[in-house]
Amino acid sequence: MTNLQVITLVSVGAHPTSGRPRRAEQDARAVELGLRLAGEHLQVLHAGDAESEALRSYLGMGLGELGVLQQSAADDALPVLADYLSGCGAQLVLTGTQAETGEGSGMLPYLLAERLGWPLVVGLVEVEQVDHGIAQVLQALPRGQRRRLRVRLPFLASVDNAAPVARQSAFGPARRGNLEALPAAAQADPLLTAAQFQPARPRPKRLKVIKAKTGAERMKAATAKAAGGSGQVLKDVSPEAGAEAIFNLLIEEGVLR
């Protein structure tokens, strides 16, 4: 699959406690997946500031260079990326699910796919095979499940925490790599004028409100053990009949595959 044209889009992340700039966790996984698919032909792209030091930690994963579409923090990354991608002949574009800085709405892959008219696969974990312009991929589902999909090239895929863990970033290659500034026509993001960022407020903890009218009911609600009675109890049945009942429940819940 080394002849696959893969581009990974990366952003600058923020450390969850200190807030210091770093490589974004999911974007690094997208780079990892790209490296596994395309090896050294992987192209990595960032829309932002080419001076940003945090970008070097992507280079430290073994990339020769990283293209940067030059724009400021208040600009919208979507139009420049869409312009670039529509003309570059990529077959697979990988992104993270959600940025760690800024709005972090996770809309970018969806909007890019809509603009480019490409299909979007959410939660890509593996590209199993590609032939005749059709890729067979694995998608991550909640609860550790996987789904196999078939999708036409070119397509866009977002990567979440189920994707393979990113390799470490080495210091030497990070210094040696090249951050290449590409020209881009930046546009300001209208959101930043309409909305405001605030330090995250801790969310109120939900209280267990007991809507009891009388003291006896409140007492019962406070002391009652697991409510009984609603469950079905099969007593004095043969093991086969019991197993049949359990089996039917498993089938009904759809957990038996």
Add this chain to the structure above:
Amino acid sequence: MSDLIRRDPRAEWIARNRLHPLHAATQPAVASWLSAAGVLRKNPHAVGFIGPNGVKRIDRSGAQQGGAAKRSTASAVVQLPLHVIEQPAFYIAVVPDMVGGRLSAHDKDLLGLAHKLAGSDGAVVAVIFGEHKESTFDCNGVDRLLQFADDAFDGYAPEARVLALGAVERQLAPRHWLLPDSRSGGGELGRRLAAKLGERPATRVWQVADGMASGRAGAGREDLVQRAPRLILAAVECAEPVSETRHEVRPLALSEALVSHLPRIQDLGAVAVDPAQIPMAEAEFILSGGNGVKDWALFHQAAAALGATEGASRVAVDDGFMGRERQVGASGIWVTARVYVAVGISGAIQHLQGIGACDKVVAINIDPTCDMIKRADLSVIGESAAILQALIKRVAAHRQGGARDAA
């Protein structure tokens, strides 16, 4: 409490026998009546009742209790008032996740939020795809139900679903679209819909108050506060679920037929994953063994046959039959499985705490009085080994039957 009417034959006999010394006491104490002359007569002694300490009490709140001995208890189920929206001024559309065909806690919170936004003249429409097993739409605030039961929506069909939601948008033009910002479908569908409609959504919203939506931004260190947009992807506990009203759940249909389309993403079905690799906290289906499991080889065999992730009670772990990382409960892992099968586990409170978030609990136990059975939705009383063996056989028969059908 039961609704049985309890008869007291002795009291009935005394009431019939006017010569009995207690006869007068059994007569209903009438506090006031109209005499033959048309005058209102009152018996002041008949007012009130004798309290638990033998002291006469007069309850002036109007709801006098204990007067005439009530022989049957009032029915405990109180009907909640019905909230009817005949002509909705506008719609609030909610697309719940319906994991396993039922409303999840997240969906219920979302319906609560929708209800807050709908106020008294908007109607909350729930848009669901495929079959459902939910019976409590009415108590969770669904005024209208729009169900797409086509099999084009089965499996993974985000593009078809977005098209259908686009048709809903054209017909109802809802004031707000609310979707759960979850991993189980809502987050993806909502963003696809946003891209299709060209609406900029507010994501990870945890509060909507006074027309302003607050959502987490970035990695969660900041909040983004903006005017509530049309499309809101809300986090869990974004609002209190509806609890005080019942709703009509009136079915709603689309007037335009859905155009069929060629999906660009084809679903080839779920892939078998090794259940042992799935982290316990996330596993969907857990078979858990306790002190009542005597044959551990059989237990592992059953887990493999069912395709379930294995769990254990503390006793099983302490005795060395299972690894510490498999312990379910207060000092182990809090699991969120949809189906939890407890084999030979008594249901100590420390264990029950760990399975508080599970949907369906099945107990296999020899003791019909143990606490696990009070928690379980289905309990089978019997010897664990025999039942596990029968279960393995039943599943094997099912698999073979399935293979024969497919062939």
